[in-house]
Amino acid sequence: MRRFTFIHRGHGGPEELSIEVDDSLQRCVLSRGGRSEPASIARLPDGRVSLLLEDGRQICGRVRVLCGGDLEVVTGSSRRKIALADPLRDRIAHAAQSESGSPAEEEIRALMPGRVIEIAVKRGQRVGAGELVLVLEAMKMQNEIRASRGGTVAEIRVEAGRAVEGGAIMVVLRADEEPS
């Protein structure tokens, strides 16, 4: 069994939850607010996950990593953005925010281990907010990573076709000067 702890930032502030997974990746124990519940996991052929809880409840959906680092959870009847991260990445994300409302540099990190499929920018290139920076394949999905604000590409630390660790800095953007 291996234990993972996550921080979920919902409307009520950050909350810790954990999940223990056995080596087969098929059995787990979910713990939240002092209560634990065993469950079985099935990864479906198209990438969705099905969770079967001890009381028979079945939950099925698809999870993708969004460029902001949030997770997109899509079930048949909903599509929701969930702020869930492991404690380290949660600290990185929220420390950066609290230090400066508008930092001079934007570090684009891989929020999950994955593989860089394409780098759409060059060093020194000017990119606008929302422009494609790179494509990261993670969790069976191609995630288009876009610049959240305009800026100039200061560093590219990855190569197309190479794997990246979760949390690794991939690209550094230097923010535009505020015009006013």
Place this chain on the structure above:
Amino acid sequence: MRRFTFIHRGHGGPEELSIEVDDSLQRCVLSRGGRSEPASIARLPDGRVSLLLEDGRQICGRVRVLCGGDLEVVTGSSRRKIALADPLRDRIAHAAQSESGSPAEEEIRALMPGRVIEIAVKRGQRVGAGELVLVLEAMKMQNEIRASRGGTVAEIRVEAGRAVEGGAIMVVLRADEEPS
């Protein structure tokens, strides 16, 4: 432009055809029986191929490698096995057959470059005809490679998770003695 030559073994015996593809993989020239025709190629997101010929005809379908080495071509209205190979592999396949109707060893080769996803047998293990030997990911598909006859695993030359070249021998099976 790069040129590929294939041997198609249809009802009328082997026939050579060739295709020239440009570096973008989007333009090509198809040649068969002395006639050439330019076309554009689009690879669709789900792995299908769309060919657009000079006269406007559009052809769309999915191509998979079957364990015997034939190609499976699936369009909306058909599913056909096509014996198409490059001249080297065509020679290997048909030379082996003509030497012996039932050779003592079966070499399981990668008919396409790909990645071994799982090896389902161990050295020395007895496998029956049709039993899963390994899973090879090629052309976006997971191809289950099965033993065509019963035998014993003599050699395993690949590792799970590793890439293999097209034509490489992956597993060698020693055939069962004929019972009669």
Place this chain on the structure above:
Amino acid sequence: MRLLVANRGEIAVRIFRACRDLGIETVAVFSDADRQSPHVTMADHAVRLGPAPSRESYLSIPALLDAARRTGARLVHPGYGFLAENAGFARACAEAGLVFVGPSPEAIEAMGSKTGSRRMMEKAGVPVVPGTVEPARSAAELKEFARRAGYPILLKASAGGGGKGMRQVDSEKDLDAAFTRVCAEAQAAFGDPSVYAEKRIERPRHIEVQVVGHPREGVLAVGERECSIQRRHQKVLEECPSPAIDDALRGRLCDAAVAAARAVGYTSCGTVEFLVAPDHSFYFLEMNTRLQVEHPVTEEVWGVDLAAAMIRIALNEPLPADLSRLRPRGHAIECRIYAEDASRGFAPSPGRIASLRLPEGPGIRNDVGVEAGSVVPIDYDPMLGKLIAHGADRAAALKRLARALSDYEISGVDTTLPLFRALCADEEFVRGNFDVQWLDRRLSGGLLGAEAPRASEIWLAATAMAQAEAPLAPASAGGSASLWRGAARREALRD
């Protein structure tokens, strides 16, 4: 309220959809072969029954009752196949305080015996095929029957069904040997050597009538279905209405079906099967005391939801619309899509479905129990699902069916799709000119001739091979002219 479906595949999916339409929560059960199946991953609750073999999973009454208890299910729907016509299961459900969605155990039992149901039908005035009624004790008894009714006759195992344990006898000299053989086969296959004889009806159609029985509202017929397109006595394609039935004959068939259902106090959806001779005489064959595989063609033409009606009846609720006011509209055709290899005598073709693209659009309904990546297990019936086409008349439905069949992509396993594509191009079939042996004759006549690959298919193969072997273009650092180009390149890189 929760409903457990004691089944798998497309019928479990179909019944779950009806539950969702009725606001009822769903409980799936699964064997180890089905943990990833759509009927499980669409359900609100799911319970493992046991290993893949049916006996240890979908046929295990204790495991099913335990699953219902654990999830608090109040209703149990048997689907078709497995325990659908097992009176013992219906009784066990009732004893466990569960509502069995189907007719009473007595009705199931009454229709379960071929000879018993036959006697009952004769009493109710429903025409039956001339036959011995009672199991024959000797070949001599059969000879006497055959002299009266005339050859050819059919010998049938009393406990048989679906074409198993059946043999045609063309003249008296063959009768002794045939009797001995069918008795032995019946003993081996069904554990019961009883055999009876029937007159063989020449070139009949298999026509069935949908009935709906309600405890208070009585029994109603909802039109007929044409089920003559069979391969070795197994239906492969069904239609509503039949192209061979006129209003007068339809009325007589429906009256007979209602009389049959009334005779057993039938209170659910059910089907009364008939053989219809070319001279429009018809004969009761059997009654299926369950939701039929081919119920969707009736639903499309009559505008009724039979699966939902069946659940409402089980809950003793009134039926939603006045069924007697329903009128048919248009024509519907269903194809049963099996994972079978037509080139090897329709042998099951288990394996992983590598890709699946369903047809969509006007007049098309998909009732499917698998998805791309699903493994078709060797343990169960290899039906993947059903394609239903509906149009303003038979010609329109056939054209839509042909269109849907040319939009249907399944790779990884062999399927019966080529059979249906060939049927749509067959003149006799398109004219509606067939009987129950027609398809077997056409198949041995080469309906599914091996076609040479088309040039377009060879070019697709060559292009894919060339693309896969071409030196990969280096991942561009920017400069891609458009998102479209970038996307195309990324996709090409994946191989």
Place this chain on the structure above:
Amino acid sequence: MRLLVANRGEIAVRIFRACRDLGIETVAVFSDADRQSPHVTMADHAVRLGPAPSRESYLSIPALLDAARRTGARLVHPGYGFLAENAGFARACAEAGLVFVGPSPEAIEAMGSKTGSRRMMEKAGVPVVPGTVEPARSAAELKEFARRAGYPILLKASAGGGGKGMRQVDSEKDLDAAFTRVCAEAQAAFGDPSVYAEKRIERPRHIEVQVVGHPREGVLAVGERECSIQRRHQKVLEECPSPAIDDALRGRLCDAAVAAARAVGYTSCGTVEFLVAPDHSFYFLEMNTRLQVEHPVTEEVWGVDLAAAMIRIALNEPLPADLSRLRPRGHAIECRIYAEDASRGFAPSPGRIASLRLPEGPGIRNDVGVEAGSVVPIDYDPMLGKLIAHGADRAAALKRLARALSDYEISGVDTTLPLFRALCADEEFVRGNFDVQWLDRRLSGGLLGAEAPRASEIWLAATAMAQAEAPLAPASAGGSASLWRGAARREALRD
């Protein structure tokens, strides 16, 4: 015979399906943004028009005519939008020897002018909203009209449509300023400053009548559609029939629609739009001289194929069934699924569709123009497709719609699916109690309130994260207990 669809997306797919049902070969055209789109990859022929911008592709009449010439197309269908109501295109097709699938250029032109069509309708006895008819030359002229008709009035750009260039004036003191502003807006948006005034009908419904005109068989009405569910004057959900129309009113609306179509010698499928006041008075709004987005709800309820009928009429063939004998059955609802972000004021949400799972089963029809992996371009209307649910009555259709919406998975782009899920749970909508401004009021009242993630969704996220980060189990060399286990492991390994 070949038909070219001068359009893209779901309507091109819809028309190609009709062609296949009629045995007509298909020709797609595409811009550089659409080479991989389903409408191209399903077609028998395809021709590139030009770069992504509409002006250089789908609006380029020379490129379209050239594509038809190169592929030998005989028919050209404009779909909706783009050149669908452009009389010049219809004329250019005729001059190039092509059959334009639609009404005559004269009928398109007659209905294209708001004031011109209004005059024509008054002459034909079709009620119109009290208004100035002619473009107003001054605010004074409008004041005189308003004194007669009563406030509030609406100022509208003569060249406008779909809610653009429209402003309500509640009292005389606001009129001068409003007139100046609307004239300026009209000049900026349409290059034509003409403005006219209409009495504002309070809480009206938007009801439209489907008409089918045939050169020899005349004009027929095929029932009405309820189109009051609009967001800022754009339809988002349509029904057939309207829950607010009784047989008497339906008859009067259909008579008026037939009179309107006859007045312009209409010979194709078309739609006459009306405003219906709560007192059942109604007023001609405009006529859409094309196949309407929401035509499928009529097809489902009336059992007719409007897209095929339109092509048959263009070929001067008789209509397949006697349309006048058609009778409606049940109820159908269509949802327009747009790539729009409801949480950002329904801003377009272009991008790549990461996954797409369509609902299936009884009563569900998908008319969709994209597939998993498709890129939704920024260049065109962001409609992905339409979901149509059909049931025995409105309640049944709504339940099936809700079921289908809970089976509909789209990831990668934002869509309007949450809006439809909220509507299915809204009491007033379910009661059928709404008017054309109802949805805008409900949206500002918080119809789409942000819901907190459910525990189940958080657990799915955590499980997926844990699985993705767990040390990968070594690829086993045999010994996997079953194919199912092996499959699960292989899939897990892919990440």
